[in-house]
Amino acid sequence: MFGTSGIRGQFGSDVTSDLALSVGRAVASAGYDRVVVGRDTRETGTILRDAIVAGLRECGTDVVWVGVAATPTVARAIETHDADAGVVITASHNPAPDNGIKLWNPSGQAFDTAQREEITRRVEEDDVELVDWEGIGSYEEAAGATGAHAETLRGVADVVSDLSVVVDVGNGAGAVTADVLHDLGCDVETLNGQPDGRFPGRPSEPTAENCEALTQLVAASDADLGIAHDGDADRMMAVTGDGEFVAGDVLLALFARDAAGEGERVAAPLNTSLAVDDALAEVGATVTHTPVGDVYVAEAATADDVPFGGEPSGAWIWSDQTLCPDGPMAAVTLVELVSRRGSLSDLVAEIETYPIRRDSVETDDKAGVMAQVEDALRERYDEVDDLDGVRVDTGDGWFLVRPSGTQPLVRITAEARSDERADELFSDAKALVEAQAGHAVADD
Template identity: 35%
Template sequence: MTRRYFGTDGIRGRTNQEPMTAEIAMKVGMAAGAHFMRGDHKHRVVIGKDTRVSGYMVESALVAGFTSVGMDVVMVGPMPTPAVAMLTQSMRADLGVMISASHNPYADNGIKLFGPDGYKLSDADEAAIEAMIEVSPRLAQGAEIGRARRVEDARGRYIHFAKSTFPDHLRLDGLKVVVDCANGAAYNVAPSALWELGAETIAIGVEPNGININDACGSTAPQALQETVVASGAHIGIALDGDADRLIVVDEQGAIVDGDQLMALIGTMLAKKGLLRGDGVVATVMSNLGLERYLVGQGLSLERTKVGDRYVLEAMRAKGFNLGGEQSGHIILGDYATTGDGLVAALQILAAMVETGRPASELLHLFDPVPQLLKNVRFSGGRPLDDARVKAVIAEAEAELKGSGRLVIRPSGTEPLIRVMAEGDNAQQVETVVDRICEAVAEAA
């Protein structure tokens, strides 16, 4: 079924354009509130947001929607997405909402929903909410109308939680850490948690003004972090995105370390301690073949899913894994969190540095990535992947790469794009294969 509002990670779009308008946000609040009104207890929703100026508008509209159907609202202000998931569960709320467009520019915004267990909603729940957006749920009457209040200690609760995931017998004393918070949701909590654990902390991207979120900073633009790490002589740099659910690391030499290397290290460390459930890691089809080969060499497996951290988490829960993530830096540690958490993942990396005494450049280079190339082909309509010529070219490419590489071709979940990715031991072969497929897709489109 084609969905009008929900995409691969909640609802997202350009602010004041459908679906990210105040009117639709209010309807989402009404529909989601009505959907989760189960039982005769007083119902509660936790709402957090990142630092976008449009967050005020979306928050107010959601509050109106939720209270109109009888749900009480607890607002926690700018907080990381994983903090909202954690607070939803710990405060026994019926629903959690994060207002954020993650790593997107400030002009975009989004709405992510969490169930009472702190996990992102299932496809079935999202479909039910979509259906209710189109009709007006029953409105509360008189004293049944919900109330709204702000909680001032939410940051402290999350900082305490994040620190609790760091080994009790370790400290970060003597480590100089640069943290880039993308002028986003973690601008306060991440530097505070690191400092309280003993690190000498240099914080950048911690002056949000409503429009500078992810602007030349954060996990998608780590150049400023690289420069600061090298110039300050720091041991490591940590880059979060706008809602702090993903992590990219910079080593002491200024080299960028992606999510695949981070999963390799965390997976290895957990396995050595007998704490890696499932004897492997869950990642998406986009994770590098080098990661898969490394894990197999360690006697571990790599379980692949389609793109999206929600699908990684679904596989983790279904098959009993406690570590998964994406190359882009979403790292899910199932023993601690119900979604990706950049700060918690960073603390596991820092713990490994303290335990081993090894520099980040050595510790975080466990395998050489296989040459990988991704290109996008824009199309205006139709289904170019169903074209007979495109299918033939793809089949030829798969045969050519068999045994030495992989091919992943998929339509984007958010834009009219076909994404073509290939990887293999021969970089020239990979480039030739990708270009050939892109050309065929472009002709069909």
């Protein structure tokens, strides 16, 4: 039921009001007595909100509705309202037909593995505890969650330069970024600033391809940098003043090097570039690998020696602030970094990058293919990491074979410090996957 970041899928088939009602009942029955609820800009969120709230209240849980807001805004509001958990109705960066449900703890950390398993079990077994009419949970509407988030963000940065920033809100819930940057003294221009869950301005995911209008606008103007969010603003990506979209691994390296010090670790998924390892080595810090998914990055960031964690897809976590990926926090932090250290273009140029190769092989038997691939790799290599898929570190590079969580694909990623070695690692890994996928087809 849960993927790498909550429950998510097409509204009306994968994600329905029946499911939302069941999740609300399960959360309440699991002992969460007071729950904050919010949603992103998708109109289907109103239907899921009503169902979630009904399920929570009819099992005795009090509900605090904070309205349409960014995911990190809602996650931060849990502690503010002395609640036990939070629910955000969002499909994050997914297309407009999708929607979903994310569950949060007061620390801002997403529900961990044990919590997700309990909610899943209660939904599947219909193990819920309905109350009579006298025991139903209360409902209140609370204004000010976005304002409180903004106040916190204004307190973590001191933007002293008069920077010009373009903020592409992506028709989502992340307009708080533009407001805070303006308050901090920046000249701010917004793009796709009107909340609209159909995402008419661009697809919700802030990729280089989807942010072409932002890169063109920044390049054609005197802006110092550009910021882009997804629909619920848990992600943030950036564009240099020259109009160059900054790769996620590079942005991760910049944040990590600034946040971590001697002897500390940074949490990042095991498909993260060697550029991050090398950037951290300059300050005496290291990378600790996690499975792919910001849920797992957040779990690793609970350790005392992990001040920061992130994913190249745009999820950034500063553990002393919140364990929820906070796109507005990342935007403010990046602008403060540029103000303090110089242009984003120059900062990006400091990060040495390496050739990385990615592709996928289609198969209807992901589990079978992965099992055969792992067996074959264990015969060839002494050390094989099966934390998430199968990863092999060869010393001069690495490759990862990992099943897609949502599609009938096995993904292959390879990186090395030279083109030739990256091509070699990638070709070998892909050939192995294709051979096993061919065997799976033949067996059928």
